[in-house]
Amino acid sequence: MSEPANVDYLSCLFKSLDAKADGKINADTSPENPQSWLKQLRAQAIENAGQLKWPTIKDEEWRFTDISSLAKLPFKPAQPGQVPALSDIQPYLIKEAVNRLVFVDGFFAPELSSITSENQMCIGNLSALATQHANTIMSHLGQYVKHQNNLFAALNTAFLHDGAVIVVPQNNVVDLPVHLLFIATQVETTHYPRCLIVGEANSKITVIEDYVALQNNAEDAYITNSVAEFKLAANAQIQHVRMQRENQNAFHLANCAVSLDHASRYQAVSVSLGAKISRYNLDVRLEAETAESIINGLALITDQQLADTHTCIDHLKPNCTSHQKHKCIADDNAHAVFNGKIIVRPNTQKTNSSQSSRNLLLSDKARIDTKPQLEIFADDVKCAHGATVGQLDKEEIFYLKSRGLSELTARNLLTYAFGAEILDSVPVASLKHTLEQIVLNQTQSC
Amino acid sequence: MKNQNNKTILDVQNLHANTQSTEILKGINLTVKSGEIHAIMGLNGSGKSTFAKVLAGHPDYTVTQGNIQFEQQDLLALSPEERAQAGIFLAFQYPIEIPGVANSQFLRLAYNTIQSKRGNDELDPLEFDDFVREKMKLLEMNPDFLDRSVNEGFSGGEKKRNEILQMALLEPTLGILDETDSGLDIDALKIVAKGVNHLSNAQNAMILITHYQRLLDHIVPDYVHVMEAGRIVKTGGKELALELEKHGYDWLHDDRHNNVGVSA
Numbered sequence: 199m200s201e202p203a204n205v206d207y208l209s210c211l212f213k214s215l216d217a218k219a220d221g222k223i224n225a226d227t228s229p230e231n232p233q234s235w236l237k238q239l240r241a242q243a244i245e246n247a248g249q250l251k252w253p254t255i256k257d258e259e260w261r262f263t264d265i266s267s268l269a270k271l272p273f274k275p276a277q278p279g280q281v282p283a284l285s286d287i288q289p290y291l292i293k294e295a296v297n298r299l300v301f302v303d304g305f306f307a308p309e310l311s312s313i314t315s316e317n318q319m320c321i322g323n324l325s326a327l328a329t330q331h332a333n334t335i336m337s338h339l340g341q342y343v344k345h346q347n348n349l350f351a352a353l354n355t356a357f358l359h360d361g362a363v364i365v366v367p368q369n370n371v372v373d374l375p376v377h378l379l380f381i382a383t384q385v386e387t388t389h390y391p392r393c394l395i396v397g398e399a400n401s402k403i404t405v406i407e408d409y410v411a412l413q414n415n416a417e418d419a420y421i422t423n424s425v426a427e428f429k430l431a432a433n434a435q436i437q438h439v440r441m442q443r444e445n446q447n448a449f450h451l452a453n454c455a456v457s458l459d460h461a462s463r464y465q466a467v468s469v470s471l472g473a474k475i476s477r478y479n480l481d482v483r484l485e486a487e488t489a490e491s492i493i494n495g496l497a498l499i500t501d502q503q504l505a506d507t508h509t510c511i512d513h514l515k516p517n518c519t520s521h522q523k524h525k526c527i528a529d530d531n532a533h534a535v536f537n538g539k540i541i542v543r544p545n546t547q548k549t550n551s552s553q554s555s556r557n558l559l560l561s562d563k564a565r566i567d568t569k570p571q572l573e574i575f576a577d578d579v580k581c582a583h584g585a586t587v588g589q590l591d592k593e594e595i596f597y598l599k600s601r602g603l604s605e606l607t608a609r610n611l612l613t614y615a616f617g618a619e620i621l622d623s624v625p626v627a628s629l630k631h632t633l634e635q636i637v638l639n640q641t642q643s644c
Numbered sequence: 645m646k647n648q649n650n651k652t653i654l655d656v657q658n659l660h661a662n663t664q665s666t667e668i669l670k671g672i673n674l675t676v677k678s679g680e681i682h683a684i685m686g687l688n689g690s691g692k693s694t695f696a697k698v699l700a701g702h703p704d705y706t707v708t709q710g711n712i713q714f715e716q717q718d719l720l721a722l723s724p725e726e727r728a729q730a731g732i733f734l735a736f737q738y739p740i741e742i743p744g745v746a747n748s749q750f751l752r753l754a755y756n757t758i759q760s761k762r763g764n765d766e767l768d769p770l771e772f773d774d775f776v777r778e779k780m781k782l783l784e785m786n787p788d789f790l791d792r793s794v795n796e797g798f799s800g801g802e803k804k805r806n807e808i809l810q811m812a813l814l815e816p817t818l819g820i821l822d823e824t825d826s827g828l829d830i831d832a833l834k835i836v837a838k839g840v841n842h843l844s845n846a847q848n849a850m851i852l853i854t855h856y857q858r859l860l861d862h863i864v865p866d867y868v869h870v871m872e873a874g875r876i877v878k879t880g881g882k883e884l885a886l887e888l889e890k891h892g893y894d895w896l897h898d899d900r901h902n903n904v905g906v907s908a
Contacts, residue, residue, distance in 0.1 A: 601728055601810065
């Protein structure tokens with residue numbers, strides 16, 4: 199804790215952790231209590247958090263993303279507050295997703311949630327399921343997002359009080375997508391959303407992880423510090439759509455980890471639109487042969503926004519496939535960062551991996567830093583990667599103008615198209631349409 | 645000559661154009677009347693494609709001398725989109741791929757933009773769908789091409805057919821086909837030619853830019869012009885293309901004094 203910036207933020211946090219020590223989650227310490235392992239997990243995370251330094255731009259992993267301003271904010275953890283009316287969240291609902299878990303400032307809101315497919319999967323909030331499914335949850339929760347060396351994951355775990363849990367049993371196919379909606383309502387607080395998704399052998403599910411803001415006063419800041427963990431057993435398939443549409447003053451710090459077993463497939467699309475500063479860490483571990491991951495990402499930002507995506511795709515076994523396509527569109531003074539690491543471990547022969555990072559600058563003041571990082575330790579592998587940063591192509595603009603479109607329409611269409619290519623992989627029709635509209639509106643204003 | 649009483653659509657006089665301070669076009673004269681099909685032939689680098697791009701208003705080229713009248717308007721004063729709206733259409737040699745935009749969306753946007761500029765009614769997506777499917781039949785295009793991104797993953801022949809489809813939708817007064825035949829197999833060439841012949845009528849005109857005579861077996865031109873070093877150096881009837889095919893471009897140097905600078 200040598201950095202002075204740490205002091206405000208962390209001391210405030212640890213004070214509130216002390217206060218929590220007297221609270222209900224720690225009340226029962228008997229070993230039979232299913233909550234006791236949770237308490238242990240938290241205690242460990244508290245210890246880790248205490249030892250970790252606040253990241254600064256001197257750390258390689260944070261060199262483009264300066265979060266010193268965040269450290270100065272004395273944000274307390276959010277407390278349960280007023281739950282919005284269903285009509286208030288109507289614009290965010292996804293019609294195909296009849297199963298929906300809603301969390302308000304990190305707290306489960308059963309009155310806004312809807313579960314109709316209980317027979318197909320185990321779904322609910324962590325504190326409700328922790329007793330009945332203790333063994334399953336215990337064997338996965340906190341196992342994939344490591345909090346030993348990650349301050350924000352450690353803090354999320356230290357403040358872990360509830361979260362979304364989905365376990366799809368063996369051979370079960372859940373046809374309809376599940377919507378995990380995290381709503382921020384309180385400002386000047388920190389929210390700690392948490393997700394655990396387990397696909398058992400031969401199962402299949404689509405999960406939409408969605409961060410939205412619903413404040414009366416969007417001028418004020420808040421912090422979302424989220425952790426999501428995905429485990430795919432043999433042959434399991436998970437489609438993961440992630441949307442970050444926090445308000446323009448929010449800080450969004452997120453960690454997601456995915457662990458893939460034999461012949462499983464993880465397909466993800468993440469879309470970052472909101473927040474003043476956002477950071478998304480995605481770690482994908484291909485831990486058994488013929489596992490496959492397909493990851494698409496889009497950051498569309500403007501004004502003073504900063505969107506940072508750090509991904510690490512780790513090929514630990516032979517014959518695995520990973521494909522990644524990441525795009526950033528930055529306008530005004532916005533700054534987008536992409537760091538895409540791909541590790542091909544020794545003896546992971548026949549690895550097939552591709553990565554493309556394409557970036558579009560819409561103003562002279564916008565900035566994009568992209569860093570593909572390939573670490574290849576096997577020889578019989580196929581690894582392709584490419585990164586481009588550019589402006590709209592003038593031949594493309596001329597082509598559209600030669601068909602009668604105005605310069606502005608041509609530019610808007612091409613900007614939209616640049617982003618829409620990523621949205622094409624969103625597997626839920628109405629959501630895809632909503633996102634296309636959002637991107638269309640945003641690119642029209644460029 | 646044919647169509648002498650028809651109205652003049654395009655009148656190019658002494659056209660000079662530069663790109664990056666290199667002069668590419670060095671005094672082109674060409675008159676095109678309604679109902680006519682003109683072929684412009686010539687070796688690589690003779691300025692054929694540059695001429696096509698200058699007509700469409702490509703920003704890489706600067707006109708330094710001369711003028712172009714298009715239906716009594718000063719074409720050089722118009723932006724590329726105004727030229728398209730006025731009735732100029734360029735079928736690109738290398739059509740641009742636009743991943744992320746559905747072909748149907750692009751075609752409808754172009755169609756409606758031009759219709760509204762010409763004071764005609766726009767079509768809603770359903771009406772347009774019927775309309776475009778009819779036009780696609782002419783070019784034997786699979787309707788699946790509507791749902792795909794513009795030109796993305798299209799073969800060379802499919803891209804060229806998509807260009808002619810756009811021409812069919814936009815109904816230009818002057819269609820300029822820049823090496824539309826390049827990269828086409830004979831079947832695709834016949835389909836494209838059929839489409840162009842179908843669209844050609846007494847009110848409009850076509851300029852075909854090509855290396856080879858084979859396109860002209862299927863679309864018969866009224867005039868053939870040969871370009872060399874930025875000028876039209878010879879003009880003749882359709883038989884000129886056959887002569888060129890037979891003797892090669894060098895043959896021109898033997899008797900070019902006969903017809904230099906004659907415009908149609």
